[in-house]
Amino acid sequence: MSNASTTSKKVRVAIIGAGAVSDYHHVPAIRLDPRAELVAVCDADPNLLERRKGDWGITKVTTDPVALCADPEIDAVIIATPNFTHSPIALAAAAGKKHMMCEKPLGLNAGEVREMYLAARDAGVVHMTAFTYRFAPSMKYLRHLLKSGALGTPRHFRSQRFLDWPETSWGWRQYQDKAGAGDLYDMTIHRIDFALDLMGPLTQVCGAVARFAPRTTTPDGKSCPPSNVDDWSSLIGEFASGATGVWEGTTLAKGYGRDGFGHEWAEVNGSEGSAVYRLHEPNTILLGKTGEDLAPVPVPAEFLKPSGSPRDPAQGKPATVFRYDLVWEFISAIVEQRSAVPSYLDGLNAQIVADAVLESYQQRRWIDTVLADE
Numbered sequence: 001m002s003n004a005s006t007t008s009k010k011v012r013v014a015i016i017g018a019g020a021v022s023d024y025h026h027v028p029a030i031r032l033d034p035r036a037e038l039v040a041v042c043d044a045d046p047n048l049l050e051r052r053k054g055d056w057g058i059t060k061v062t063t064d065p066v067a068l069c070a071d072p073e074i075d076a077v078i079i080a081t082p083n084f085t086h087s088p089i090a091l092a093a094a095a096g097k098k099h100m101m102c103e104k105p106l107g108l109n110a111g112e113v114r115e116m117y118l119a120a121r122d123a124g125v126v127h128m129t130a131f132t133y134r135f136a137p138s139m140k141y142l143r144h145l146l147k148s149g150a151l152g153t154p155r156h157f158r159s160q161r162f163l164d165w166p167e168t169s170w171g172w173r174q175y176q177d178k179a180g181a182g183d184l185y186d187m188t189i190h191r192i193d194f195a196l197d198l199m200g201p202l203t204q205v206c207g208a209v210a211r212f213a214p215r216t217t218t219p220d221g222k223s224c225p226p227s228n229v230d231d232w233s234s235l236i237g238e239f240a241s242g243a244t245g246v247w248e249g250t251t252l253a254k255g256y257g258r259d260g261f262g263h264e265w266a267e268v269n270g271s272e273g274s275a276v277y278r279l280h281e282p283n284t285i286l287l288g289k290t291g292e293d294l295a296p297v298p299v300p301a302e303f304l305k306p307s308g309s310p311r312d313p314a315q316g317k318p319a320t321v322f323r324y325d326l327v328w329e330f331i332s333a334i335v336e337q338r339s340a341v342p343s344y345l346d347g348l349n350a351q352i353v354a355d356a357v358l359e360s361y362q363q364r365r366w367i368d369t370v371l372a373d374e
């Protein structure tokens with residue numbers, strides 16, 4: 001472990017990839033955490049770096065992620081670049097002994113992600129996958145109810161993620177060689193991850209994907225090559241426990257804008273009761289049991305933010321602000337010299353399932369999912 005884990009100095013964090021997710025989630029989260037400081041930023045776009053100097057108040061910038069990962073003045077990196085660049089950057093971070101949180105999907109396929117996981121594990125650094133929705137208060141409370149037995153034996157898991165997005169170009173996200181897959185890797189992979197966390201391992205899946213929008217025009221009206229990734233993804237699955245799972249995601253659900261957050265509904269039906277998480281109202285859970293229809297229940301205060309975090313749950317939009325808790329977990333793991341949750345192992349297992357969805361659809365059959373356990 002690097003110096004930051006063994007002294008009282010602040011954890012010196014660098015951002016690699018200064019785009020949307022860093023601006024919305026990670027930089028505000030670092031600002032909130034008194035144990036961390038943003039010391040450097042890397043991006044392939046020098047013009048954006050110039051802007052970020054002003055936006056984020058930093059002076060140290062570079063276009064070279066490999067050089068940044070070798071910098072002894074940096075303890076930890078947040079990798080928030082397009083999907084195809086995650087693997088080489090993570091391997092450089094492991095070589096430089098940097099703690100790392102990497103955006104999902106960790107890579108373009110499970111083979112690549114396994115290599116990243118092993119490199120990080122063997123380097124002895126903290127590694128974390130940015131699976132945001134595990135941190136929603138209602139998801140944490142749902143997990144608590146499930147694991148404490150309040151819902152009885154879990155029987156069904158169900159997830160819907162419906163977005164109403166424009167049908168213009170998604171940039172790098174719409175090409176298989178840069179993104180790996182579309183809605184499946186961008187959206188459904190989060191829901192695969194929290195299903196594994198709630199329900200335990202999946203043993204078999206049957207999946208399907210589809211593409212409807214050609215996306216040959218950029219938002220500012222220029223022509224571009226058509227998309228070759230899915231904009232709808234789905235799977236059904238069997239968990240080792242015997243429980244069943246059903247997932248559907250789309251970016252083409254007209255009328256599901258919901259202030260930019262879209263529609264998200266995930267639920268578990270147990271032998272004693274049902275519990276529902278919804279992204280647009282993350283501080284409330286729906287609970288129901290036989291004879292009592294689903295009804296809203298406020299999430300208890302202890303689940304509204306991580307223990308010790310200075311974040312005020314009453315501030316900001318609830319569907320935005322829980323995203324800052326990822327960095328809190330990452331820095332906590334570094335300071336407390338423990339593994340982060342979710343780790344790269346979780347990122348690998350979600351990727352194994354997502355890859356099986358594509359394989360299943362190509363071969364039109366169920367696929368066994370052999371998950372990794374160390």
Ligand SMILES: NC(=O)c1ccc[n+]([C@@H]2O[C@H](COP(=O)([O-])OP(=O)(O)OC[C@H]3O[C@@H](n4cnc5c(N)ncnc54)[C@H](O)[C@@H]3O)[C@@H](O)[C@H]2O)c1
Nearest residue numbers: 017018019020021043044045080081083085103104130132
């Ligand atoms: N966890 C979540 O909820 C969530 C939300 C949004 C995005 N993401 C993930 O975050 C990642 C980034 O997404 P985004 O929306 O911020 O994309 P973006 O396109 O807005 O930003 C990516 C940035 O990376 C830079 N970049 C490209 N190649 C680079 C390289 N080799 N080295 C350094 N910088 C490089 C680009 O110039 C760009 O500024 C993706 O993996 C995406 O799936 C996760």
